Amino acid sequence: MSSSTNTESLHPLEIQVLKALGKQEGLLTDPQLVDHTGLAASQVSMAVGWLLTKDLVSLASEKTTTYVSLTEVGTQFHQQASPLEWIVQSVKSAAQDGTSLTVKNLQTSETFQPTELSRAIGLLKKEEAIQLATGGALEVTGKPSPTSDRLRTLLNRVYEGPQPITDFSPDEQGTLRQYSVKRGNTQEPFRIDDHTERGYRLTPAGHSLIPHLRDGAAEEISQLTPELLKDGSWRNRIFRKYSISLRPPRLAVGRRHPYREFLDSVKHKLTSMGFQEMRGELVETEFWDMDALYMP
Template sequence: MDISTLIDSLHPLEIKVLTTLGLRPSGTALGSEQLADAAELEASQLSMAVEWLLAKSLITVQTETVTPIVSLTKIGEEYHQTASPIERVLAAAREATSTGKRLTIPDLQSQGGLDPSDVSKAVGRLKKEGVVLIIQGGCIETTGRPSPTAEALRPLLGEMHDSPKELKSFTEAHRQVIEDFAVKRGNAKEPFRVDERVARSFILSPDGAGAAAQLLTQGVAEEVSQLTPDLLKDGSWRQTRLRKYTISLRPPRIGTGKKHPYREFLDTVKTKLVSMGFQEMRGALVETEFWDMDALFMPQFHPARDIHDVYFIKEPSHTTAVDEPFLSRVAKVHENGAETGSTGWGYSFDVHRAKRLVLRSQGTAVSARTLAASPQIPGKYFSIARCFRYDQVDATHATDFFQVEGIVLGEDINFRTLLGLLNLFAREVAQAKDVKFLPAYFPFTEPSVEMHVRHPRLGWMELGGAGLFRSEVTLPLGVTVPVIAWGLGLDRMAMVALGIHDIRELFTDNLELIRTTRGLF
């Protein structure tokens, strides 16, 4: 960098420091305080300027001295106002000895205002100094000898009460007391604190000397840091020197408006599904067992309908009515298959149970409602539905979560088009080319498939389950064409995309985490 470019980039504070040093005979070192005084800078301004100049190698550190400084801690100030534990213990011991009263360590510890550990420490020190004796029965008695510690503490507390002092200004004996009673790691409850004050002196480097000489000869032009409307209006910006910035520094942080990373992920899935021709469905958080399970041909004795698997609603516990003709048709199908070509489950269907209200336990409930509401044929539908499971919450189980699921209706739907659709999902949603189809079981589909895909970053993973809805599901709801039911398990993909390992973090309350998480979709 040539010298004029360098000078143009200097901050006014830097210029003050450079010229102050430049006015002194070459090689003069100035300490921080002298430099601040001479340059007429606040201590904080000086320290900023010095750091910048050091970074640019325009000044160097000539000397660096470390001075231990002693000051009182909050506890020290308290001891100064009242008395230190050792003083209080000594006073109590002297009084007990002179009046002949029994005084034990527990007696002292039960006295108000004294911490038991302070008492043991004080007694220990006094004993070591030969000031007190522990006699039979644990009684404390004074020997009449003075305590150097107690006598030193009082003046030391007084002396430092107002202002910190250099450690070396004290006598050897007092220094020992200070060190014994100074805050150390693991022992914060002490009256003194010893800090190290670093004093540095600075001289100009050869580059700095050159810059200072140049500045002193050319004089310092009037510099402005901010272009203002006034400068623009009257044209005075032409006569103004705008300081050049050091642009390599990191900028200050600002607040951002943005989507939640998990919602953003779900938005990309939503967009994909819409682009593949899927229409969105919505459903209620509270559902009847009928739509959540009965309509899906899950028998009322199915283990997944247990009190330990589904959340039931307290009030009202049941719906007033389930839409007909669906209720009676589904009831018959459960009992004997009715006209679906099925044998049914062969049990007596409980209509009251069907009316029980639950928190939606599976997104397929939304599909069941769609089937009953005269869907488009051919038609494709999806929902991203919040569902609830009666699970202990841990790293892989959440009590509420999103399920991405849907249906495809059409004359051309069969087992092979089901596989074709899953291939499409694999490619579009998981960017996967390799797909494996495994036989699976769901109460409402037959045949049923589980799809495993090779994700470009995750390797083989289960992407979802699907199948052809059983006739026991579709016919009672008034649908006569074959229907694919599908569901995608995307949480693992989302967690990898968001770089998290615990499902609870998807719904974290940590704002800093939400703000800094980036989705790599």
């Protein structure tokens, strides 16, 4: 198959990615391809997938980086206060007004969930930032909470945008993981995600196609519509050719339900032993009763 024939079967998105790679002697990463082509990240990913299948582009590098970002809860903590800060401030304000707050008083607040407050109170007591006084009242000891201070620093820092977790100290990483979203607990200020950045370069087959890429290939159309047939404009349009050598989508083959297979197997064994199948109200009712009440 000639190079010109190969280019005719390329999608316009594939052509833009090939042109961007052809202008660079080295490799280009996903974000760089987005910048060079002006396409959306999803379009670049789709085009690169097609080109990899056609062996016109190869994967040259792959690097996974763990990033930390704020959740909606984290944004709220940054703009207002974390449970640790809110508890200390509430106890201080109550003391200045000549009153006192108990754990039960704090848990009736609608600002945070009772579970969040219980966790924060336990941590503040452990770090001796607050203590229980006579009658179960809470009072501030004047000793700072290292976790609260570190959490505020991290909220201010991550609020600027997602950052690699390796940019933080071991203690900060521990706090980030402690207050990150986990399965079964989504009400946390931080989210930790792995982002994989891949680099691509042209294969020899891809290099051979670069001189044959046409300008204006984006004007090709891949679908014949009733409007094109009606006004006859299809005669002056270029249709994108398809490659019949590509693998079609895999079809999921259906199969019988396991319980249905079991029933058929029992039926086959009984009839092979000489029993005869019969149909009647008594038998149907018996099998319905067994299926509905006793059979899993």
